[in-house]
Amino acid sequence: MARFLVDGNMPAGTAPVLRSLGHDASDVRELAMSNSDDDEIFRLCHAEARTIVTRDRDFGELVIGQPSHPGVVLLRVGGLRSAAIIDRLVEALTSLGEPPISYSGRIVVIERTRVRIRTA
Template sequence: MDAQLPPALAEWLRSQGHDAVHAISFVGVDASDEAIWDAAKAESRIIVTKDRDFAVWVSARRNGPQVVWIRLGNATTRSLIAWLTLRWLSIQDRLAEGAHLIEVRA
């Protein structure tokens, strides 16, 4: 999970049965997008992000992990998780189908 999203989102994903880790604990607080990308690729993880850069990389067919690009403005952690909860089953289905980029809009 990208550093732009709250660590509580990784906790929520773990509560949903996923092996989620936040970028801060995964690659460090000052890690570059490239470091996050490479670490996710190496460990076959999915990047959940608000960062457009990851979506651009996937769209350019750059070899790497699946990306869930959250297109939601500023939100409290609670409202972000509530918003994502309504969409998560669909996101999981698309991931299972092998989609490399899943754009989730508000």
């Protein structure tokens, strides 16, 4: 089980789907943080040891050079509809294995046809 924080630019159904798969997932909308800036959201990720799930490339830049961070799952899937974005996320996370990899210190980039894992 992984601990995720779903960013506001992800489809609203993302956190419930992740929870249905056994993950501990919160959504910034559920926490009344929809209008929070990236730094504030990332501080919460650090405080709660949650990996951010986002479509915002800025989170990848926030972690570069940081010796430790709870991880970033960055979706770069273009103009897919909400259901297809969630499906691609689930497919990619499932492909990473069970139990899931440790996301700590990593940037997982999910594209339409591949998944890349980088160490920040």
